Amino acid sequence: MTGLFDGVLNHGPLGPLTDDTAWLQALLDTEAALARALADTADPADPEAPTAEQAETIAAACAAHRYDAAALGGAAAGGGNPVIPLVGQLTAQVHRADPGAAGHVHRGATSQDVMDTAAMLLLSRAGRALHGELDLLTADLRTLADRHRSTPMPGRTLLQQALPTTFGAVAAGWASGLGAAADRLDEVLTHGLAAQLGGAVGTLASLGPRGPETAAAFAARLGLPEPDLPWHTERGRVAEAAAALGRVCGAAGTVAQDIVLLAQTEVGEVTEEGGEGTGGSSTMPxxxxxxxxxxxxxxxxQAPGLVANLFAAQIQEHQRAAGAWHAEWLPLTDLLRRTGSAVSWLRTSAERLRVHPDRMRANLDRTGGLALSERLTTDLAPELGRTEAHRRVAAACRAAVDEGRDPVEVLAEHLRGLRTREQVSALLDPTAYLGAAAVFTDRVTGRTGRTDRTDSEEGNR
Structure with a gap:
């Protein structure tokens, strides 16, 4: 069932990977892995030990379509989590197929073992899909950066025009931030997740001496790392995952906000072109x-609040917390969904993006060269000293603004005998003061000796 806000806030491939069915299947996959691990490590001399056939009977019943997630959610109120009613229903289904196998359902585990392990599976599955989206997005942005390697535009600090930069450098910065966030996410997904199997208080006492061996087999069956010991109240893994997802949202949000600002009517340096029916208003045609x-x-x-909730839930008491681990379920799910939505929508924005170099140049020219005053100061410093050079250039800039005159003319007057009008004009040319923008862009795009391509050759995407 699609929610009213899902079209915007639960957009992209992570939606189906984090819905009730995905959670339910992760819970059931955990139970199936436990049954198989118990059979893998069973004592052949123990007539009460589960057989491989019984484990497969349990696993066969671990299919989400056999259960009603909404009904399980309602029943969860009785015990405080959905695992308790799920185990009851799973046991009933297994009993109908093999009464002997039913006694091995959920053996040795506690509800939190199953919830925590399912959360790790959800993180792994949705996180890998998210990482794939990030790879595609950063590749698109690197291509955009390379295409506009030499496209000058105003740099802006505190929302005001500063020195010129290039759109290539801006897009390279976007790609770099998202790429670093993707790398951190990959580290968490590769090394930061772990299975959870500790039993009531983290000792696996009910499984006897084979407990640690079973825990290792359980992790192996799930494809998750085996922790040194159960982590019921040590929630660093959840916090690290939350931080990595929050970082992705920060990087994606920065790009999105830049695009929104650059697309303002008064700026107009980029537009999204999504075709008929996209980007319209309900009242303004x-x-x-x-x-x-x-x-x-x-x-x-929305990420900061969700990350904060998960960080707050780290403080837990004794061997099993009263409510803190329960408090993680929805924020973790929502954080995955919001992060997936942010990245998926940003991919769409990058695909729709049209860049307007002419508007960028027109905006650069709006200051009449005043934004390049730093360059003029630097050029004069060897003769006048930096302080005096700054004083004279600043005075001329103020006069040009106050008098509404051409900055080049006013600066040439104030610097008569030091610089000609032609020299002042050349020093105020934004295309000649781009610093290492191209070099920094190339570091991100991987350009190695390719010739520059003009916007007219490549188009203005």
């Missing part, structure tokens, strides 16, 4: 909103 970037930003902005 002329609007062309960057709706994909807006949606990405809306999703990303």
């Amino acid at each position: 002329h609007k062309r909103n960057p709706v994909a970037a807006v949606s990405a930003l809306a999703a990303a902005r």
Whole structure:
């Protein structure tokens, strides 16, 4: 069932990987792995030990379509978690197939073992899909950066025009931030997750001396790392996952916000072009909103609160907490969904993005060269000293603004005998003061000796 807000805030491939069915299947996969691990490590001389055939009978019943998630959710109120009613229903199904196998369902585990392990499976499955989306997005942004390696645009600090940069450098910065966030996510998914099997208080006492061996087999069956010991109240793994997802949202939100700002009517340096029916307004026919970037930003902005909830849940008492681990379920699910939505929408925005180099140049020219005053100061410093050079250039800039005159003319007047009008004009050319923008862009895009391509050759995407 699709929720009213899911089209915006539960967008992309992570939705089906984090819904009730996905959670239910992760819980059941955990139970199936436990049954198989018990059979893997059973004492052949123990007539009460589960057989491989009985384990497979249990595993066969571990299919989400056999159960009603909503009914399980309602029944969870009785014991405080959905595992308790799920185990009851699973046991009943197994009993109908093999009464002997039914006695081995959930053997040795506690409800938190199953919930925590299912959460790790959900993180692994949804996280890998998210990582794939990030790889595609960063590749698109690197291509965009390379295409606009030499496209000058205003750099902005505190939302005001500063020195010029290139759109290639801006897009490279976007790609770099997202790439670093993807790398951190990969580290967490590869090394930060772990199976959970500890029994009531983390000792696996009910499984006797074979407990540690069973825990190892359980982790192996799930494809999750085996922890040194159960981590019922040590929630660093959840916190690290939350931090990695929050970092992804921060990187994605930064890109989305830049696109929204650059697409403002008064700026107009980029637009999203999604075709008929996208970006419109319910009341204003002329609007062309960057709706994909807006949606990405809306999703990303929810991450800090969700991350904070998961960080707060780290403080847990004794061997099993009263409520803190329960408090993780929804924030973790929502954080995965919001992160997936932010990245998926940002991919759409990047695909729709049209860059307007002419508007970038026009905006650069709006200051009449004043944004390049630093370059003029630097050029004069060897002759006048930096302090005096700054004083004279600043005075001329103020006069140009106050008098509404051409900055080049005013600066040439104030610097008569030091620089000609032509020299001042050349020093205020934004295309000649881009610093290492191209070098930094190339570090991200991997450009090695390729010739520059103009916007007219490549198009303005």
